[in-house]
Amino acid sequence: MEYIKNPMKIEEKSFEMIQDIIDEIRPGYEFKNNVEEKIIKRSIHTTADFEYLDILKISDKAVESIIDALKNNATVYTDTNMALSGINKKRLEALGCKYKCLVADEETAKLAKEKSITRSMAAVEIAAKEPGRKLFVFGNAPTALYKAMEMKNSNELELDAIVGVPVGFVGAAESKDELEKTEIPYIISKGRKGGSNLAAAIINAILYTM
Amino acid sequence: MEYIKNPMKIEEKSFEMIQDIIDEIRPGYEFKNNVEEKIIKRSIHTTADFEYLDILKISDKAVESIIDALKNNATVYTDTNMALSGINKKRLEALGCKYKCLVADEETAKLAKEKSITRSMAAVEIAAKEPGRKLFVFGNAPTALYKAMEMKNSNELELDAIVGVPVGFVGAAESKDELEKTEIPYIISKGRKGGSNLAAAIINAILYTM
Structure with a gap:
């Protein structure tokens, strides 16, 4: 069986094919700018789903805010270990950024149980108390996204931006619609689609422009 | 903002909506059997992509082979840490199964460099030498899938089944087409779509029937 075995060539060829x-x-489709092109193409690369040409929405200040945070030792908080595992951690470390997923921590489980909330929500509450840019x-979790918006709105949480691409049927689309209405710099996928793989791909796309 | 915060209810409601x-x-769409229904619905749950109704292909012996392996202390080898992070490891542990992703290991990197192959391929070569059911x-990696088929074909590798759902543009669809032609029990996604999230969802769907 003949097949390309060089990882660099595989990636280069993939983006040409995209x-x-x-x-x-979509003849005539135009990307708004170079970074948006890279984000959307990497989203397609990760999912093989060309619907991301239409459903990925990037707020005006999102890329700028994310890059500024990454240049200032921000911590990247994910809602799943799967998203965290997909993010290029070497790049984050080179920038002096931290990264964590608090969802599976004991403290998070305890807080979630006490308050009868999801662990994803409890993880946001715990993150809010930590120092530094965020x-x-x-x-994955619409409840995490709702919680972050609530806490930002009541000044209990400072954050730089949200990559908000929960996938799913209960609350996912609605939570992203809500985020669009806020002043928070955001990158979202409209509708039900999204996922941990997509979330990681979006952050990686931005990291690769830096 | 009002939203459902009970994880069990979120999952139950999601499957109802699906x-x-x-x-x-797709009025009149019929699942072949109960396990196939669970696999396809969990795939849709993970991706919000109803194309999986049509592109997920499960070979006759696949579910039986996977369950038999899982009941006999098989090791689950993934091609990405992302897939591994999505798999329900508590369930695997309860069954006495192991799980690993060898791709990022030093030994794998060394072998890949020596042989000028991808780390995904090197990981399959290393797995092949380990004892036990597999x-x-x-x-993610068509090259891993090709390598596993090659080694199985030349009797260098024993395995029970392959969940083969690499996503992408270079070799992904072709590698899955090849797998369909073999005697290996398989679950694949036809065409370009697939992914680490999907791979994990498929294994989890089967684990949840056991």
């Missing part, structure tokens, strides 16, 4: 397919299925990267 | 949407968009769960 552009070719966009030209074919980026939230949610690919 | 069935409702199937009834709406399940391969690939969500």
